[in-house]
Amino acid sequence: MKLTVNGTAHEVDADPSTPLLYVLRNDLGLNGAKFGCGLGQCGACTVMVDGKAVFSCLTPVMLLEDREIKTVEGLGTIDNPGPMQTAFIEEQAAQCGYCIPGMMMRAQSILEANPDATDDELRHGLEPNLCRCGTHMRILRAVSKARTLMKSASAAPAVERA
């Protein structure tokens, strides 16, 4: 079957009931989405599907043909990090970092839907995602910084055009 991940179409050979998480990690070699519980309780596996945050551990690939899947790898690269990634690096918002890609994808989905989401809305929106290291304060700082960086990033091309 065909899956579109981070803008690239992939032909994958997997049982249609396989949760997206395992296809991303094993078939496509993408490390961003993490296995945390497989139960929809922790958010470590969060990715975006058509702009919405979903638990990839619970979403079988058969539901995902012709949908746009985005993982943390789709936000930028280590040499050219996107706004969300830059915000997390600048705020040093990680301890072990295992929960972080899931946090970033959920925050990204909130901010893509509402670029002006308030700090309270961001905090509330992150509720499904667990962090055991207690990095919450920094994660919150990073996502509000990302809000600012995303705005200037989306403003930049407009300036160039003008």
Place this chain on the structure above:
Amino acid sequence: MNISTPLNATRRGFLAGTGALVVSFAIPAVAQEGEVATPATPAPQNPDLPGSLAETPSLDAWIRIDANGKVTVFTGKVELGQGTKTALRQIAAEELEMDPASIELITADTGQTPNEGYTAGSQTIQNSGTAIRHASAEVREIMIRQASEKLGIPAEDLRAENGRIVASDGRTLGYGEIVADDLLHVDATGNVPLKSPDSYHAIGKPFARVDIPAKVTGGAAFVQDLRPEGMLHARLVRPPTYTARLVEIDEDAITSMPGVVTLVRDGDFLAVIAEQEFQAITAMRAAYATAKWDEKENLPDQNDIPAFLESAVSETGSVASVGAESVSGARTLQAQFTRPYQMHGSIGPSAAIALFENDAMTVWTHTQGVYPDRDALAEMLDLPPEKVRCIHVEGSGCYGHNGADDAAADAALIAKWLPGKPIRVQWTREQEHLWEPYGAGMLTRVSATLDDSGKIVDWRYDLWSNSHSTRPGSAGSLMAARLMGRHFQLEPAKLQISPSGNGDRNAIPLYDIPNQRVNWHFVPDMPVRVSALRGLGAYCNIFSLESFMDELAEAAETDPVEFRLRHMTDPRARTVIETAAEKFGWSDDPLPQGRGRGFAFAQYKNHAAYLAIALEAAVDRETGIVKISHVACAVDCGEAVAPDAIINQTEGGIIQSMSWTLYEAVQFDRTRIQSPDWSAYPIARFSAIPDSIEVAVVDNPGTPYLGVAEAAQGPTGAAIGNAFRHATGKRIHDLPFTRERVKTVLGV
């Protein structure tokens, strides 16, 4: 912030980077102590040398320089998310006069690095950091001496700069040009002066963590991310209880499932191995559904842990006995506190990869101790230790002895059945919740006497607890070894009273109290599996002590901060107490109904970091919800190598301890553990996170490093208890402060 080019080992491809064993290398062959009660560290060869140089004195065990001037630093410690990889580079770079980012750092690998036992007890910077600091200074001096000979210039006219030796006449020599074969194969002297704090360029400076860029961009950062060529996926089928025996499993039904390579059965150890991960999961589920086990009732009553602990005492150890046996005073108070079993609960369940090839086992593991784990694995596998290599790769956050060593054993046991195939074991969430060793349940009783002037004149403290460490060293610590046909047994737990403490960690109050009796009533039986969880006994002991200090302050009609200062002469302790109070804006001004302030202090282990915390909590009587609104904390851990990492870890410790204190208790009936996931064992989510947490680092440049990573656990719990008391007039003595308990205590 100085964001250096990340030295990202993971980008080079994992197996390629660690495949070759380095030979001719100065790792001493050391005997492990193999004691369950203390982490296994090698015996000192030269006890006078600083930090871990005492056990591993040779400079080239720590630092090597190649002909191109590339400097590689080796540590036996591991990254657990505490920023070690960055902080140790900063330390080496300081004395070697280099950019931290230009230094390569190799962490725990029995094939390459010194044996530093476990990365535990907040001792990485204290032990490894101190060793690397001194080794780096000695290497720098050796470089200067050599350059002096080569250039014919007196050493006084040479200095190190940017990885080179620079002469006053402008000539320079790179470290790579100076280094010769055995130059660094000498023992440290311990006599080389360290740089003075006013000339630091790396220590104490903000430095971006080297591991973060890969972690936020999908780099292979964790053991869970390794996918060696030809890897097979294994899933375990654990018994329903610790001691259940496998009666029956329809092996053919499982092995005939799609993709299943085999089913490994060794006694009560059961695992399915498949080509693809989801195939392994599907087969595992089928095996869980059909395997029949014989289980017994042998867990204690969860609702009466004190009764179990009191009934199972084997011996009582005196932790402290100071001053007079009996003292009379104005007033005697007493109280009892309990703590349930609590989990590490890493967000990523344990995992490992093992490969058995040419009669040798290699295991990639997120263990905290590659050497002790290697010895335990060798015993289990019936292999000589030199045929087992353990390579540390990061796992999800580690807060003590979790499932890491077990997963390594699971992978190794399976790999031995399937030579030539890398075997990846990934625990499920339920396995992590049910099978990790928990932080031990505890009971404490305290009584104290105040004199007429409101000073504590007598202190009695009794605690009941298991040992808080059942770490490997021997096979019986590994779950796979216990389940397999040979049924290794856990070594019997022994009571040990040591300066760092175990169940008795921080049982002795740091305050000036003339007469003290502190006893540990030792419980050897461990029907619920326990081991080291961040802080060991310190969390419950400090919760008890510091809750009780507030009770005494009230009896003495004194402000709690004032009362603590009255009993404290240590100037560093006083400074953190005063700093936390000041940052918080401590006062006795009235607060709105249902809100309260709480304060607590401890010096972790009574010899590591000093930490004081003040916080405000709101208690909702109707729902029983306790919400912490803001927190101020002051911490002194000696010279602050990486202040941002100290703040990060302290914030994390505060939030984790808040979660333990408000929500967490392992659930069980008389047969099974009953909290297999996050719904049965809830932890703090964003809605519970305080509005602000301020951490002030009290820096003491030039003073020894003091372990800090676990310092917040105890004081945070006590400060919450004290804030609850202030808000409601009631004290909760039993952890955690669940909504039901809050409502019961408030009579709602």
